[in-house]
Amino acid sequence: MVHQYKNNGINIVLDVNSGGVHVVxxxxxxxxxxxxxxxxxxxxxxxxxxxxxTIVSQLSEIYTEEEIKEAxxxxxxxxxxxxxxxxxxxxxxxxxxxxxxxxVKALCLHIAHDCNLACRYCFAEEGEYHGRRALMTYEVGKxxxxxxxxxxxxxxxxxVDFFGGEPLxxxxxxxxxxxxxxxxxxxxxxxxxxxxxxxxxLLNDEVMDFANREMANVVLSIDGRKEVHDHMRxxxxxxxxxxxxxxxxxxxxxxxxxxxxYVRGTFTHNNLxxxxxxxxxxxxxxxxxxxxxxxxxxxxPYAIKKxxxxxxxxxxxxxxxxxxxxxxxxEDFNFFHFMIDLKQGPCxxxxxxxxxxxxxxxxxxxxxxxxxxxxxxxxxKFLMGNVDTGITNTEIRDEFKLCNVYAKEKCRDCFxxxxxxxxxxxxxxxxxxxxxxxxxxxxxxxxxxxxxxIMIKAALAE
Numbered sequence: 001m002v003h004q005y006k007n008n009g010i011n012i013v014l015d016v017n018s019g020g021v022h023v024v025x026x027x028x029x030x031x032x033x034x035x036x037x038x039x040x041x042x043x044x045x046x047x048x049x050x051x052x053x054t055i056v057s058q059l060s061e062i063y064t065e066e067e068i069k070e071a072x073x074x075x076x077x078x079x080x081x082x083x084x085x086x087x088x089x090x091x092x093x094x095x096x097x098x099x100x101x102x103x104v105k106a107l108c109l110h111i112a113h114d115c116n117l118a119c120r121y122c123f124a125e126e127g128e129y130h131g132r133r134a135l136m137t138y139e140v141g142k143x144x145x146x147x148x149x150x151x152x153x154x155x156x157x158x159x160v161d162f163f164g165g166e167p168l169x170x171x172x173x174x175x176x177x178x179x180x181x182x183x184x185x186x187x188x189x190x191x192x193x194x195x196x197x198x199x200x201x202l203l204n205d206e207v208m209d210f211a212n213r214e215m216a217n218v219v220l221s222i223d224g225r226k227e228v229h230d231h232m233r234x235x236x237x238x239x240x241x242x243x244x245x246x247x248x249x250x251x252x253x254x255x256x257x258x259x260x261x262y263v264r265g266t267f268t269h270n271n272l273x274x275x276x277x278x279x280x281x282x283x284x285x286x287x288x289x290x291x292x293x294x295x296x297x298x299x300x301p302y303a304i305k306k307x308x309x310x311x312x313x314x315x316x317x318x319x320x321x322x323x324x325x326x327x328x329x330x331e332d333f334n335f336f337h338f339m340i341d342l343k344q345g346p347c348x349x350x351x352x353x354x355x356x357x358x359x360x361x362x363x364x365x366x367x368x369x370x371x372x373x374x375x376x377x378x379x380x381k382f383l384m385g386n387v388d389t390g391i392t393n394t395e396i397r398d399e400f401k402l403c404n405v406y407a408k409e410k411c412r413d414c415f416x417x418x419x420x421x422x423x424x425x426x427x428x429x430x431x432x433x434x435x436x437x438x439x440x441x442x443x444x445x446x447x448x449x450x451x452x453x454i455m456i457k458a459a460l461a462e
Contacts, residue, residue, distance in 0.1 A: 002036055002085060003415035004029060007455040008321055013084070014454065016415050020083040021342055023458045027063050031071045034058055035085075043085040045076045091406060102401060103153035105356070107144055108363040108374045111136045111174055112165040116201050118236040121266060121294045121302060134366040135170040141177040143387035144364045149188050151390075161195045163363075163374055168202035178214050195219070197264075199233070200245035208252050216260060220249045223265040224277020224291060232268065232302070250285060258287040262336060265291040268302035272311045275319040282326070282333045290336035293445055295427050304441055313448045320452040324459050340419065340453040357425055358384070358400025372400055375426035400425065403435050410438045416450045 001016040011029040013022040024032070034055050035043055049072075056068050063071075078084035114133045115122075145160070152158055160181065162174050174196070181192040196211055197219040211218050222245060223229040230240025253261055263286045267274035274291055281289050293312070296303045304312070319335065326332060355361055358372030365377055368387035376382040385391040405411040405422045423446065427439035 001088070001413070001415060002032065002040060004033060004036075005451055007317065007451055008324075008459060010455055010458050012451075012454060012458060014415060015084045015086055016418065017088050017090075018083055018086040019342065019418070020078075020086075021454055021458070022078070022084070023461075027067055028071045028074065030059060030062070031055055031068060031075060032084075035075070040085070043079070045079045048072055048076045048079060101153075102356075102359040102397075103155050104148055104151040104360060104362060105155050105157075106159035106161070106361040107148050108161045108163050108361070109136065109141060109144060109177070110164065110363060110365050110374065110377065111141070111162045111167040111177075112170040113366050114169050115165040115199070116169065116235070117166070117199050117233055117241060119233045121232060121268060121296055121300070136173060136364075136366040138173050138176045138180075140364075140366065140368045140387060141173060142180055143368060145177065145181055145184065145192075147387055147390065149184060149190055152190065156189060157191050157193060159193045159195065161197065163197050166199055166201065167196060168198050168207060171202070171207065175210060178210075182214075193217075197221070199241070200248050201241060203245070203248045203252065208255055211252070212255055218252065218256070218261045220245075220252065220261060220263045221265070222246070222249060222263050222281070223267070224271070224274070225280045228267075228271045228277055229265075231270065232266070246284070253286055253288075262288045262290045264336075265289075266294050267291055268294045269304055269308060270302050272308055273315060274312075275315040275322070278319055278335060279322065282331075287333045288336075289333055292337070293442070295424075295430070295439065295442065306441060309441065309444050312445060316445075316448050316452050320456050324456060327460060337449045338453040338456055340450070340457065342454070342457055355421075355424075358382075358397055358403070372396065373426060375424070376429075379429075400435065407436045408438055410440075410443065414443070414447070416443075416447045419450045420446045 003014040003016060005012055006029075011024050011026065013024055013029065013032055014020070015022070035048060035051060038051055038054065039047065052069065052072055055072060056065050059068055075084060112135050114135065148158055148160070160177075167174055178194055181194065185191055193216040194214055195217040196215045199221045221233070222242070223232055226240070226242040229242040233242075234240055249263060253263070263281050265277060265281070267277060271277060278289055278291050281291075293304050294302060298305065320338065323333070323335065323338065355373070357376075361373060362384070363371045363374045363377050364387065365371070370384040370386065370391060371377045371379070371382050372384065382396055384393045384396050391397055403422070403425055405417040408422050411417045411422050420443075423438050423442055425435040427442055428437045429435050431437070431439050
């Protein structure tokens with residue numbers, strides 16, 4: 001599979017199966033387009049040679065015969081080197097992939113099903129997750145860590161995210177669980193990577209000091225410009241939270257030397273000019289930024305709609321160009337959705353199945369129930385077990401084990417499939433009642449982000 005596109009004046013050819021990215025001139029771009037039209041799926045170096053007469057005839061009004069033959073020779077060389085028109089080797093690999101023995105490597109601990117904000121788009125319903133307000137006890141958290149250790153096999157590096165609601169509302173238990181985890185590392189030859197997601201309301205110097213010692217990453221929730229943030233992320237009585245959290249987030253980012261954190265925002269139908277929010281955060285000094293589209297029912301006034309897609313794509317283009325310009329001025333910042341590794345990237349299993357929800361990654365409620373991920377919490381159909389019993393609903397685990405890009409019909413012919421790994425299973429279920437479908441709006445935006453990310457790499461390599 002070969003994907004071609006033009007962005008910011010750059011002609012880009014992506015060989016999907018090999019991951020090869022080629023920046024080409026108009027001639028090579030047009031010749032590849034003609035070859036795709038002849039027989040993209042079965043194109044080979046030999047067939048390229050056989051197609052020479054046809055290509056020359058089709059493009060003779062634009063290019064000379066000598067130019068076209070030279071371009072065909074270059075394309076043949078790339079094809080022989082398996083960097084263009086490569087075959088899909090993963091389609092056969094998937095048979096063994098389904099049989100793989102999985103281990104649990106990460107937990108999302110819902111340390112608090114409670115929150116001190118009332119964000120309008122919150123999928124957790126102000127922290128309650130379709131249920132009751134509750135704080136995780138140390139005993140439940142300890143059992144969860146014990147479960148992770150016991151079910152992690154030979155994997156040494158384990159991840160635990162303290163999540164909510166708002167985890168700082170249960171801060172003492174967070175600290176106690178980190179201490180317990182550190183005590184277990186040497187005993188079991190494991191290494192915990194702890195992370196924290198917070199809205200910042202309760203952030204203070206003591207929390208920052210502890211986080212800087214113990215948390216490998218901290219996610220700070222802020223939507224961008226003050227008016228955008230305060231409209232969507234108010235306190236329960238309606239007042240905004242921007243002025244309270246911004247200076248705290250700046251202090252934490254600087255204390256971590258502008259690494260190992262993210263300011264993480266959500267954009268909605270209300271701020272389709274979200275590039276302004278990304279740039280606002282960059283102008284405030286943040287170097288690690290993630291601003292993501294809201295996922296919600298279409299009936300919500302803030303929901304992203306199909307008709308919003310063209311404007312959103314234009315914003316991604318605008319943001320990508322601005323990031324290139326800032327790079328020239330040494331004013332770089334990282335935008336999470338434009339971060340892409342073209343040299344190595346994730347392993348095959350990751351490219352095929354994504355985050356590993358329901359198998360390698362689980363969410364744990366305050367009372368110790370297991371769900372495939374935080375977005376399934378409260379959906380009783382997906383209750384997998386408990387810290388006291390372990391995983392008892394193995395059918396759910398096995399269903400998620402089979403969730404991969406080849407199980408999703410919409411993914412099979414998508415050029416972005418090995419970058420998004422099939423997208424979010426929870427979003428698929430939310431819109432189609434199946435984890436092997438896709439969230440269509442999300443797919444459109446993901447494809448655009450991949451194109452922009454590759455374009456940035458190409459532009460900076462020039």
